[in-house]
Amino acid sequence: MLSKELVMPKLLRPILFCALLFATTATAQTSDTAVITVTAEGSVTAAPDMAFISVGVAERRPSANQALEAMSLGTQQVLDRLTTAGIASEDMQTGQLSLQPYYESSSLDREPKVAGFEAYTTINVRVRDLPILGKVLDAAVQDGANRLGGIRFDVSDAEPLLDDARRDAVRRAQAKAELFVQAAGVELGALLSLTEEGGQFGGPMAMEMRMMDAASSVPIAEGEMTLTATVTMIYEIAQ
Numbered sequence: 001m002l003s004k005e006l007v008m009p010k011l012l013r014p015i016l017f018c019a020l021l022f023a024t025t026a027t028a029q030t031s032d033t034a035v036i037t038v039t040a041e042g043s044v045t046a047a048p049d050m051a052f053i054s055v056g057v058a059e060r061r062p063s064a065n066q067a068l069e070a071m072s073l074g075t076q077q078v079l080d081r082l083t084t085a086g087i088a089s090e091d092m093q094t095g096q097l098s099l100q101p102y103y104e105s106s107s108l109d110r111e112p113k114v115a116g117f118e119a120y121t122t123i124n125v126r127v128r129d130l131p132i133l134g135k136v137l138d139a140a141v142q143d144g145a146n147r148l149g150g151i152r153f154d155v156s157d158a159e160p161l162l163d164d165a166r167r168d169a170v171r172r173a174q175a176k177a178e179l180f181v182q183a184a185g186v187e188l189g190a191l192l193s194l195t196e197e198g199g200q201f202g203g204p205m206a207m208e209m210r211m212m213d214a215a216s217s218v219p220i221a222e223g224e225m226t227l228t229a230t231v232t233m234i235y236e237i238a239q
Contacts, residue, residue: 034237035192038176042168043228044161051127054095054149055140056120064099064117071119074144078123085139091126122149128156153225165229166196173233181237189236197230 057078059070075094082092097120104115123145127133137148155161181188 034186034239035234036177036180036188036237037232037234038173038180039230039232040169040172040176041228041230042165042170042172043226044164044168045224045226046155046161048153048155048223048225049128049130050154050156051130051133052152052154053125053127053133053137053140054122055125055137055145056096056122056147056149057144058118058120058146060102060116060118062116064119067117067119068099071121075121075123078140078144081139081142081144082123082125082136085136086129086132087125087127087136091128093124095122095124097121153223155225155227158227161227162229165227166231169196169229169231170194170233173231177233177235181235187238189238191233192236193232193234195232197232 055078057071057074059067059074061067061070079092083089099117099119101114102116102118103112123140125136125140127136133151177188
């Protein structure tokens with residue numbers, strides 16, 4: 001009498017063979033499916049309704065403590081002035097903070113000598129009301145801020161705009177797929193896959209510069225922003 005260990009494998013062999021045959025057939029059918037892959041980008045333009053600015057306060061003094069004290073005083077003056085200009089406390093945040101020595105000029109045969117210390121900090125500001133942006137920059141430069149890190153424009157509610165860009169991307173991808181199959185003399189089948197890549201924002205960014213004394217409000221041209229979405233769609237080619 002055959003043992004259980006010998007009988008069971010013989011009973012399972014036909015079942016395993018059929019399962020492997022089915023899996024191989026299914027894989028072959030999938031790999032033989034003719035597909036077309038298209039990628040398209042959709043876009044939408046919008047006027048920005050908010051801005052982000054970064055201003056810096058840098059102070060040089062003979063000692064480190066003096067530099068930090070002068071920088072702290074200038075920073076508080078800028079924050080107070082921005083508050084008066086209409087910026088809420090939650091829209092202001094101090095950022096980078098550094099303290100380092102600076103050196104006096106010397107001849108090539110002498111080692112550089114520490115002339116003092118420079119304390120530096122940045123203040124990141126969100127301006128929710130664009131018409132006062134020039135006023136805000138004026139307020140910053142009048143009390144303490146002596147560097148401008150940049151201006152970035154944005155929209156407060158971007159999701160509906162991105163949805164419009166996504167719809168545009170899908171329409172463009174569908175049109176491209178239909179164009180390709182018509183040119184190839186085949187028919188477009190079912191949609192097998194749709195994948196979105198990361199969306200992008202496009203807007204002006206100011207170069208870093210040192211702020212000089214301003215006699216009047218800084219003129220600001222916010223222009224338009226472009227929001228984009230990219231999709232990749234895979235269609236089956238109808239047989």
